[in-house]
Amino acid sequence: MNAPTRIAEQSSDPLLIAGQAYRSRLLIGTGKYKDFDETRRAVEASGAEIVTVAIRRTNIGQNANEPSLLDALPPSRFTYLPNTAGCYSADDAVRTLRLARELLDGHDLVKLEVLGDPNTLYPNVIETLKAAETLVRDGFKVMVYTSDDPIVAKQLEELGCVAIMPLASLIGSGMGILNPWNLQLIIEAAKVPVIVDAGVGTASDAAVAMELGCDAVLMNTAVAKAQNPILMAQAMKKAVEAGREAFLAGRMPKKLYSASPSSPAAGLITPKAA
């Protein structure tokens, strides 16, 4: 009945990051795929406009003509979000992103992550705060991966980060959203987009994140390590859209039971016992 309104609502509900509007609320990582062709097909199926990339040493003296990620996903069609994966100090992260900015012709939207432990890949928030301060001063638009600590999230926002990206659970774990209450505290306090980054395992996790009021979801392993990455990418696209619409629609209140059935109480062929 109100389909036209719904479509209008959807098209006028862009994700705004640092003043830039995006239609898709799903951000996709490009690691762990079988090959670049699979990467490209998964990204296309996901509908993502923002893709994360890592910055690494080029191979010296071997295979100078090996295919490049930038050929599979042309920067003219996608917004590249260079990350600092593998960095364990603020200095390393800043250095990596300065190289990324040079590599991508001055592109300044970046994903900062500073890790604290190689086993869990848990973020080191102290180094993250330090790096964020330097990067913001240096003119970067910083989307920052962090723990789900609401105080740290607020401090990162106050430093000038353009998006706060708390983990739902550990990177690559697929454990889903372990602490929805903390995420909710972060969402309620934030004036910049909150994007769940890390931990999503399957489509329902992404939908729950969006229903909580997250502005977007960033994932990599959940898609890349699915049995069928392309199909999972498509599922994630739907889950993020469904979760967003459910959030906008506003869910019914939860109650243990309802004395108000969905079907009319009157007109039963067998009169109800009083």
Place this chain on the structure above:
Amino acid sequence: MIQLSVNGQATSLEPGANVARLLETLELSGKRIAVEKNGEIIPRSRYLSTRLAEGDALEIVVAVGGG
């Protein structure tokens, strides 16, 4: 010849060579890369004017798949 370290590997190049020359020998000319020399980023516009000297440490990076 001068000795350089490129991405941690020992590399030798003729004296007086610039960054553009190094990239040429590595078959990286025109590729989407970024170069750092002794911790300083060398912008593309300075590949020709930046000469390399004995002991310089260079990092050459690319974008790869990652989360």
